Amino acid sequence: MERLSMLRLSPEWESALVASLDEPPRRRRDRRLGWIAILAFLLAGLLTLLCLLPNVAFAAQPLGAWRGAIQSDDGRKVDVLVRFTAKGAEFRFLGELGCRATARFVEDNGASLHYFFDWIHGGESFCDRLQDRALWMTPTADGGLAFDHGMDLVTWHGVLHRKELKSPTH
């Protein structure tokens, strides 16, 4: 013998039963609308997160074009153009140094950004000695980046600032 499992209601009985309930059952499309609303909310949250992601990444590693001047202990001073990318930074040392270099981003220890020079082109002895050397850059209170690089017995230091209008030319 088959067991009775489901009873279909005529529209009249449907109205009568629903009118007797505190909480009428929701139609499937209403529940679907609820799910769509939840999904839309989650999607909006995800999009917001994605929009904030570059800023979050910027907090860990700067992006875009920066410029500044660095100075050595022995009094030499040169301008530097830097373009930060997702993987690292491209440096152009102007003036008497006249060389280019790329450094890959290694880590952010919470206080400073650690880079490692891995490609050098042109210039003289200064640039030649950059190869496989570490570079530490520390965010400053005014939004700049303190350049701090010790090489042999000479230390170079300076501050870079974001270049707003024009990206550096290489």
Add this chain to the structure above:
Amino acid sequence: MATCTFNQLLYALRVSVEAANEALQRRRVMQYEYGNTGGLGLHVDVPRDSAADAPLESVVIPLNWFRDPHVPQVTELSVEFDCRLRYERGSGSTGGLVIDMRPPRLTLFRRRPLHRLRIAFRAVDAWQTNVSIDGRVVDIPMTRRG
């Protein structure tokens, strides 16, 4: 797992209770007719006076004198069960509200509330359908009165 309409269930229940009541009355009438026509009686020898050796007189008492003169009848039939109400997938005639009597499935997010549905037929109401859900009486639709 069988499916039918709510009206079909109500009709079947009402037909059942009316048939049971009629069968009960019919059976009692048959018993009476048999008892009256069979002439069965209880034969008892009763002394004519209080003397110890008084002669006995035979008396026959019809058996139908001992029967209950009342006619039994069914007074009420009620069916009560737990169920869930849900809208069926589909549109038109296949997308309406259904009473689901299956055991609840384990769902992760949402569980439909369980309702207590009661269907009753009373002799004093001339076997009119009486439906209540969660203790609340449901107004019977006029066009489909069971």
